[in-house]
Amino acid sequence: MNVFYVMNMDTVDGCVYYRNLLPALFLQAGEVDTCKLSNKFARKVEENKKTGEKSVYFELGIVKWADVIVLSRFFHAGSRPLIETLLQAAKYYKTSVVYETDDDFFSIPESNPVHEKFNENPEHMEVMKIMMEGADAFTTTTQRLAAALLEVCPGKPVYIIPNSVEINRYVTQHDLFLKPKKKGKLRVGWSGGSTHIKDFESTGARAAVEKLVQERDDLEFVFLGSKNVDEVFKIKHEYLPYVPIDIYPETLKSLDLDVALCPLEDIRFNRAKSAIKGVEYSACKFPTVYSNVPPYSDVIKDEKTGIAVNNTQEDWERAIVRLLEDSKLRTRLANQAFADVFMRFNMEKNYALWHSAYTKVLKRV
Numbered sequence: 618m619n620v621f622y623v624m625n626m627d628t629v630d631g632c633v634y635y636r637n638l639l640p641a642l643f644l645q646a647g648e649v650d651t652c653k654l655s656n657k658f659a660r661k662v663e664e665n666k667k668t669g670e671k672s673v674y675f676e677l678g679i680v681k682w683a684d685v686i687v688l689s690r691f692f693h694a695g696s697r698p699l700i701e702t703l704l705q706a707a708k709y710y711k712t713s714v715v716y717e718t719d720d721d722f723f724s725i726p727e728s729n730p731v732h733e734k735f736n737e738n739p740e741h742m743e744v745m746k747i748m749m750e751g752a753d754a755f756t757t758t759t760q761r762l763a764a765a766l767l768e769v770c771p772g773k774p775v776y777i778i779p780n781s782v783e784i785n786r787y788v789t790q791h792d793l794f795l796k797p798k799k800k801g802k803l804r805v806g807w808s809g810g811s812t813h814i815k816d817f818e819s820t821g822a823r824a825a826v827e828k829l830v831q832e833r834d835d836l837e838f839v840f841l842g843s844k845n846v847d848e849v850f851k852i853k854h855e856y857l858p859y860v861p862i863d864i865y866p867e868t869l870k871s872l873d874l875d876v877a878l879c880p881l882e883d884i885r886f887n888r889a890k891s892a893i894k895g896v897e898y899s900a901c902k903f904p905t906v907y908s909n910v911p912p913y914s915d916v917i918k919d920e921k922t923g924i925a926v927n928n929t930q931e932d933w934e935r936a937i938v939r940l941l942e943d944s945k946l947r948t949r950l951a952n953q954a955f956a957d958v959f960m961r962f963n964m965e966k967n968y969a970l971w972h973s974a975y976t977k978v979l980k981r982v
Contacts, residue, residue: 619682620644620975622654623703624689632719634862635780635893636758637689643968650972653679658699675699680706685975687756688748690718694740697747704751713978716752719780721765721889728815729886746770754978756971758891759912765889774981776974780893781964786866787900798873799837803941805829806839806874806903808894810859815882820908821930822880827852828930829937836941839872870901875947876940879907879917883928892916895923896962899954904947906936922954 622637641652659676675698680686686707692700707714722745725732735741749755749770756776757763763775798804805826809817817823830838830852838854860868877898881887892912898905899922907913909925919925924940926932940947 825933
């Protein structure tokens with residue numbers, strides 16, 4: 618089976634990394650598939666000298682080579698000619714097409730910076746709909762997201778494959794990115810970007826952390842993320858800017874957290890997400906406090922692999938303090954969470970789920 622992943626390789630974010638790049642690398646290493654990753658196509662523009670009309674042509678011979686083409690979640694409006702030509706070529710060569718995403722782009726809240734981007738240019742959404750309508754099947758992360766996609770484009774088969782991590786990348790302790798934890802100090806940390814500011818603030822997590830940092834001399838707050846988020850913290854904290862995704866596992870592990878935070882606002886867009894942040898923390902053996910809402914409540918088990926809280930400042934504060942003051946509880950939760958991730962979200966074995974999905978698509982077409 619030959620699989621061709623079409624993605625934006627210039628801005629590979631965490632979503633594309635987990636859903637396309639990482640599975641493809643494992644498929645190649647496992648000698649299960651021959652995979653190619655690209656968004657680069659030879660492009661030729663011809664202009665009619667009489668009318669001035671321009672015609673764009675793409676070299677898409679790779680479509681004939683591929684058994685399955687995977688279109689990744691989002692392409693900007695300017696990609697429409699390429700996507701339409703790609704789908705036409707796939708139909709001609711009888712190449713199967715899969716649309717892959719792990720976000721519900723049709724329910725982006727106004728508080729999310731991406732909302733404005735889509736609102737300003739509706740053609741972004743049109744390109745997404747063209748990909749969905751031209752696909753033979755969808756692959757995604759959760760049942761809720763599958764249902765959201767089928768509301769937009771009913772009748773398509775959907776294969777649900779959980780986001781998975783490279784366990785060995787999160788196991789070894791690293792000290793290359795963050796200065797070592799001070800003796801007698803406990804670290805509480807959060808990793809997030811600008812799209813998650815509202816989650817951290819509206820859930821009560823930020824207020825709880827700020828209060829505890831001011832009250833406790835033994836607490837250090839650590840943040841890994843984008844600079845514009847760092848600026849919202851008015852308390853003393855340690856900041857590490859985002860790093861390239863290919864060294865993110867080691868960087869996250871280097872935070873050396875005693876308590877990790879997974880705050881999430883209870884809205885439709887978030888409920889369709891995957892619990893990847895919780896999975897990453899657990900792979901690092903960081904005991905986690907999480908909002909008791911999907912997707913975290915679907916994956917993390919309260920009192921077994923994490924501590925669930927309602928989204929109030931009091932609940933966040935109570936759970937964080939409980940973990941800070943009970944080292945045995947931290948160790949138990951961390952070990953059980955790691956074991957769960959090792960069994961259920963381990964890319965070393967889960968890459969086969971992508972192979973299985975693509976095989977099913979080929980059989981259906």
